[in-house]
Amino acid sequence: MIGNDIVDLALAKKESNWKRTGFLEKIFTSKEQVLISNSENPEIMVWNLWSRKEAAYKIYNRQTGIRGYIPIQLECNYENADSGSVHCNGNIYYTKTEITKEKISTIAVSQKSDLKEIKELKSTVEIHKKNGIPYINDINNASKPVSISHHGRFISRVSIID
Amino acid sequence: MNREETLEQLKEIIKPYTNNELAFDNFTADTDFIADLNINSANLVDIILDVEDAFKIHIDNESMEKMLDVKSTLEIIETKLSEK
Numbered sequence: 001m002i003g004n005d006i007v008d009l010a011l012a013k014k015e016s017n018w019k020r021t022g023f024l025e026k027i028f029t030s031k032e033q034v035l036i037s038n039s040e041n042p043e044i045m046v047w048n049l050w051s052r053k054e055a056a057y058k059i060y061n062r063q064t065g066i067r068g069y070i071p072i073q074l075e076c077n078y079e080n081a082d083s084g085s086v087h088c089n090g091n092i093y094y095t096k097t098e099i100t101k102e103k104i105s106t107i108a109v110s111q112k113s114d115l116k117e118i119k120e121l122k123s124t125v126e127i128h129k130k131n132g133i134p135y136i137n138d139i140n141n142a143s144k145p146v147s148i149s150h151h152g153r154f155i156s157r158v159s160i161i162d
Numbered sequence: 163m164n165r166e167e168t169l170e171q172l173k174e175i176i177k178p179y180t181n182n183e184l185a186f187d188n189f190t191a192d193t194d195f196i197a198d199l200n201i202n203s204a205n206l207v208d209i210i211l212d213v214e215d216a217f218k219i220h221i222d223n224e225s226m227e228k229m230l231d232v233k234s235t236l237e238i239i240e241t242k243l244s245e246k
Binding site: 017023027067068069071 | 197202203205207210211214223226227229230
């Protein structure tokens with residue numbers, strides 16, 4: 001299983017005021033709030049952790065069929081700026097994050113070894129949706145899970161290599 | 163406050179976060195914040211904080227989980243208001 005998320009940092013600055021009273025408390029656990037306040041660049045840490053939660057939620061939603069606004073239940077285990085895991089109601093998702101000046105993108109997988117097996121889909125690949133969840137039909141016409149994220153200037157469509 | 167008034171006030175709160183004007187014009191109880199209005203999920207927390215301020219209520223995590231559409235949000239606001 002795979003999930004991804006992209007944050008366009010310029011758009012995030014425009015759309016969200018993470019310093020707003022109550023904002024961090026509603027979406028981050030106390031442990032995550034400590035990570036943010038101790039970070040050299042709190043803004044980057046906010047979106048880094050957020051993109052991990054979003055990517056992990058996409059797998060959780062696909063696996064369980066549960067839809068909900070549950071950022072606090074998706075708890076980040078932050079190893080370093082690029083990697084870690086997200087825990088949610090007994091499930092573990094492994095994450096890989098990439099930070100550039102313009103964007104933060106995270107890929108989450110349910111099997112750790114899959115982090116080495118990620119491919120970006122060509123723009124010609126047609127994506128279908130069932131109950132809002134995206135998939136593609138592979139060469140054997142079997143449906144295969146994919147994940148799409150679009151924010152501001154950036155889009156990413158990924159799947160696990162067969 | 164009746165349901166109509168609550169709905170109107172909620173609509174005003176949601177407006178600035180909406181990314182789909184057409185769906186917003188057709189706003190009903192069934193409107194979904196993400197699927198219909200294309201609201202960025204990071205902005206859902208702003209809606210929750212705005213709702214808390216506007217109605218002077220506290221939204222706990224359990225209620226927050228369900229706040230993905232107009233209907234559930236209205237129900238939560240009404241429940242919290244009745245508990246006051």
